[in-house]
Amino acid sequence: MRLYTRTGDKGDTSIIGGRVGKDDVRVEAYGTVDELNCVVGMAVTELDPAKFEDILSDLETIQHELFDCGGDLATINGKRGFKLQQESIDEMEAKIDAYIQEAPELERFILPGGSKGSAHIHLARTVARRAERLVVALIRTGEDVHPVTLKYLNRLSDYFFAIARVINFREGVKDVEYVRSANVFRGGKRKEDQQ
């Protein structure tokens, strides 16, 4: 097999359903999803399978979902159905709620870092947010985007925040609070939690 086709040497490229410039915000978006997928792949190599069986299983699911997400973003002209499903988001929300229970309660921002695994996941958190910003930019241009994409990436960064905390907790590493932080984590408090 020959890997390279040289067809993209002039700056345009094929997507599913057409051909666009490589600087198209659509290509920017799924290219960044691909980059995010790589950061997740790096994080995986830093997590001890004995301590993080659950999280490693989540991360593999997420790597497949990021391909779904990238494939959806690479599709135009409604040629095919979309792959990413709302169920993935529902499951992710349930996981966030559970992981948030495991690590100590939090009121203030924390410095990204601690254990190697957690540091990598924090990076994934911010790259997911970079991808999210590009999807918003793509929607703004009036282009058709599968509606689940944006919600998925938004939730994904919160999922990464939740597990970054769990990883440090299981590793016995205390998160360091940002010294000049206000008590920012409260807007999300459910009515029933506040009593």
Add this chain to the structure above:
Amino acid sequence: MRLYTRTGDKGDTSIIGGRVGKDDVRVEAYGTVDELNCVVGMAVTELDPAKFEDILSDLETIQHELFDCGGDLATINGKRGFKLQQESIDEMEAKIDAYIQEAPELERFILPGGSKGSAHIHLARTVARRAERLVVALIRTGEDVHPVTLKYLNRLSDYFFAIARVINFREGVKDVEYVRSANVFRGGKRKEDQQ
């Protein structure tokens, strides 16, 4: 606590003093400062506390300052004062001058890399420069930006360059010069050094 609020699922988000699109260059800018903070957090995990007590202490200060910087960038309508101070830059310049003395004199560009710690710091150097470019883009749109922000990020990338060299030096790793480099490091020579 519930972490996710779902309020950003439509593509806009709250900042300090208002609400903007997530693809706003302001969000791009502080989102990249957050990403930079994560790269610093990763670098920290690669530095031996026995050899790098001074640098690790600097990096923790910088992580807090990057939150100040991000908070300043996330503030509009002059609602509040800014957090980052010129003193942080003055202190950083003094540190750069000292670290530059420690590693061997340099005339030519060097390949980013060597020890793991140094390689990570070089990455931080370039992500700081990416954040700097976004702050310049934000200023260009006519938006109000705390003047210290830009100088801080500019100096920060030079600080990273200085410590990347010190880290390799203390680790006994020689920096590799770019083979086709001119003697580029000379503009910064102080009059009194030239005699």
Add this chain to the structure above:
Amino acid sequence: MRLYTRTGDKGDTSIIGGRVGKDDVRVEAYGTVDELNCVVGMAVTELDPAKFEDILSDLETIQHELFDCGGDLATINGKRGFKLQQESIDEMEAKIDAYIQEAPELERFILPGGSKGSAHIHLARTVARRAERLVVALIRTGEDVHPVTLKYLNRLSDYFFAIARVINFREGVKDVEYVRSANVFRGGKRKEDQQ
């Protein structure tokens, strides 16, 4: 020597042959090539010299070429000749063809990751593609760009894909296929391979 010159504190900067804003897409482009060079430097630290002598030698060549590439992008007004040569691409193509033979044949997309070295190279792959997108954007603005630049970055990401697979193969790590992938790798099949 004083490292910082403070000349860029207002948001513009010197390039070879003039002065531009730091948010200029040209600066974006070579700044990203610099970032890519750092990711390559990080990957190098994850590769065992005993197993990867060939690849490590390639990567050092590439780090020098990325400086050539960055220098070419930082040059305007045709003041000087360009550094990067078509020969670098020819040699890279030969290497891709050889490495592709070494790892098991592939029909479907694979999850980026596996061994640490491979995970890092996958990240380099996507950052090379980010740099490529910026060069396309730069060309689109009508600016003069050395024609070899774009082809080089395009081929470089394919080279990274090829060695990411070889690294996992030599490490005894199986690449995981994307579960919902079509048989995407076939367009590149040479006529003579198809019989």
